[in-house]
Amino acid sequence: MRWQGQQLGAEEPDALPGLARLSNFVRSVQTPEFAGITFHEVLAKSALNHVPGASSMPFGWTINPYRGCSHACVYCFARRTHEYLDLDSGHDFDSQIVVKVNVAEVLRRELAKPSWGRHPVALGTNTDPYQRAEGRYKLMPGIIEALVDSGTPFSILTKGTLLRRDLELLAEASRVVPVQLSMSIAVFDDELQRSIEPGTPTAAVRLATVAAARRLGLSCSVFLMPVLPYLTDTTAHLDSALAQIKEADASAVLFTALHLRQGAKEWYFEWLRRNQPQLVQRYAAMYGTGANAPKEYRAWLAAKINPLVHRHGLQRGVEDPATGGVRSVALGRSAVRPVAAPPGVRTSQAGPTLF
Numbered sequence: 001m002r003w004q005g006q007q008l009g010a011e012e013p014d015a016l017p018g019l020a021r022l023s024n025f026v027r028s029v030q031t032p033e034f035a036g037i038t039f040h041e042v043l044a045k046s047a048l049n050h051v052p053g054a055s056s057m058p059f060g061w062t063i064n065p066y067r068g069c070s071h072a073c074v075y076c077f078a079r080r081t082h083e084y085l086d087l088d089s090g091h092d093f094d095s096q097i098v099v100k101v102n103v104a105e106v107l108r109r110e111l112a113k114p115s116w117g118r119h120p121v122a123l124g125t126n127t128d129p130y131q132r133a134e135g136r137y138k139l140m141p142g143i144i145e146a147l148v149d150s151g152t153p154f155s156i157l158t159k160g161t162l163l164r165r166d167l168e169l170l171a172e173a174s175r176v177v178p179v180q181l182s183m184s185i186a187v188f189d190d191e192l193q194r195s196i197e198p199g200t201p202t203a204a205v206r207l208a209t210v211a212a213a214r215r216l217g218l219s220c221s222v223f224l225m226p227v228l229p230y231l232t233d234t235t236a237h238l239d240s241a242l243a244q245i246k247e248a249d250a251s252a253v254l255f256t257a258l259h260l261r262q263g264a265k266e267w268y269f270e271w272l273r274r275n276q277p278q279l280v281q282r283y284a285a286m287y288g289t290g291a292n293a294p295k296e297y298r299a300w301l302a303a304k305i306n307p308l309v310h311r312h313g314l315q316r317g318v319e320d321p322a323t324g325g326v327r328s329v330a331l332g333r334s335a336v337r338p339v340a341a342p343p344g345v346r347t348s349q350a351g352p353t354l355f
Contacts (some may be wrong), residue, residue, distance in 0.1 A: 008161045010263060011021045014120040016041045026101065031136070037070055039133060044100035047107035047143075048121070051108075060320060061121045063107065065139045067098035069127040071159055072199040074271040075226060080263025088271075089263035091159065094199070097133050104142025111150035120178070121154045123237055130160030132199070144169055153178035157223065159185070161201045182254075182317075183210050184223040187232055188241040196228075196276055203241075205249040214249040221317045226243050226258035227301060229286060229293065230279050233257075242312045252317030253309060257293040257301050265291070 023222065026041040068082055072094040079089035088098050100106075110116065123129045129140055136330055144166065147154045154177070156163070158171075163181070173179050187193040188203045191205040200206075213220040222245045227233050232241075260268055272280050286293055293301075309316060318327040 034070075034132065034136070037097060037132070037135070039159050040077060040096065040098045041101045042098055044103045044106045044112065047100070047103050048110050061119055062125050063121055063123050063129075063143060064126045065100050065103045065104070065123075065129055065137075065143065066127050066131060066133055068096055070094060070095050070097060070132045070199045071128055071197060073159075073197045073262065075196070075228075075258060075264055075268050076127075077259060077261050077264050079267060080261060081126065083263065090267050097131075099133060100139070100216065101137065103139055104146055107143055108146040108149070111146055111152060111266070116150065116152075117149065118152045119150055122157070123154065124157035124182075128160055129156065129157050130158040130162040132160075132162075134162050135159065140166055142170060144173055148173045148176050151177055155180040155182065157182040157184060159183070159197070159200045159206065161205050164212055167213055167216055168216065170213075171218055175217055180327060181213055181218055181220040182223050183207075183223065183250075185241070185245075186224065186226055186228070188237060188244065189232070192231065196271065203244070207244055210245075210248040210250050216334040219251045221252040221254060222248070224253055224255040224305075227255055227305075228258050229297065230282060231276070233301060233304070235304065235308075239308055242305075242308050244314045246314055250314070253315040254319055255301075255305055256319075258296050259291055259293070260287045261291045277341055 024045060025041045026043060029039045029041065030037070030319065047063055049062045051062055060103070067085070069076065069085075081087050081091045082093040082096070085098065089225075105108070123140075123143070129143075134140055144154075156179075158181075163183075170179055170181065183206050185203050185206050187197060190202055193200065193203060207222075210220045210222060224238075224241055224245065227238075232238070239277070242253065269280065269283065272283060286297065306316075320327040
């Protein structure tokens with residue numbers, strides 16, 4: 001572990017100088033209100049991540065203020081990224097959270113560069129920006145303000161109801177730049193959700209956050225993903241989920257089958273052996289040689305869900321293949337007509353014109 005030698009207790013300022021010389025590490029913090037979680041504070045060297053991909057833009061951009069995630073979803077595809085820090089993709093991913101404490105300041109400098117093209121930026125496509133750590137560090141308001149000041153459109157994908165804290169700010173931002181929100185809700189069974197996503201809010205409170213965003217006029221889709229084979233792919237579960245999504249007035253719904261990359265695959269199979277041992281062989285047949293569900297299963301799932309989406313009067317959303325978030329409405333636009341910034345939202349001299 002790259003922070004070896006740092007005592008993981010309360011704040012340890014005495015250990016800071018030696019660690020700072022080795023890397024951008026600042027300190028490790030544990031607090032009673034976040035029992036079992038250690039925050040590793042670092043100084044970010046960059047905020048914007050360039051993600052080459054097959055979207056209609058030449059590339060995608062993302063921001064990840066945190067690494068690791070206390071939502072502890074056993075299927076999370078980002079788990080393996082913790083291995084680059086000499087941490088494991090299982091318990092460490094859930095409990096050792098890296099916090100880029102200066103990310104908003106670094107982002108503002110990057111967005112001020114003349115070379116920045118005000119391309120859509122996605123948040124939440126790796127680890128969740130509104131996980132519990134955000135309640136302590138409050139990084140998102142500064143990130144949102146920096147994006148708005150530079151005239152940069154953005155999207156946020158989250159499972160966290162902390163999003164509700166910033167809805168007024170986001171509503172103001174949406175008057176200046178395109179803003180798209182998405183709430184990820186994979187499981188509409190509370191018992192299963194507590195087992196497979198133990199750190200997440202319930203589906204009901206996440207849907208309430210969707211409804212609150214929609215009342216403020218914000219676009220807010222629901223990611224009904226991943227659909228878990230033999231667990232959440234029954235007609236009854238999907239029909240109930242879509243009815244609740246419609247009731248929350250979601251802008252659109254997106255769905256896809258479970259994807260199991262290395263790092264997540266081992267953790268998910270361990271969960272299966274403990275909680276659903278009768279499914280281990282079925283999953284081994286489906287995911288034994290790859291990360292994607294078989295093509296036949298994905299076609300079967302689409303044939304089941306699409307009529308339900310239509311019956312509930314929901315709109316199908318489009319995922320951005322470059323970032324993994326919802327496809328920005330700003331993609332393909334050459335410009336957006338400048339508008340006056342609302343009270344409380346600053347704009348740069350360049351104004352809110354995009355691209």
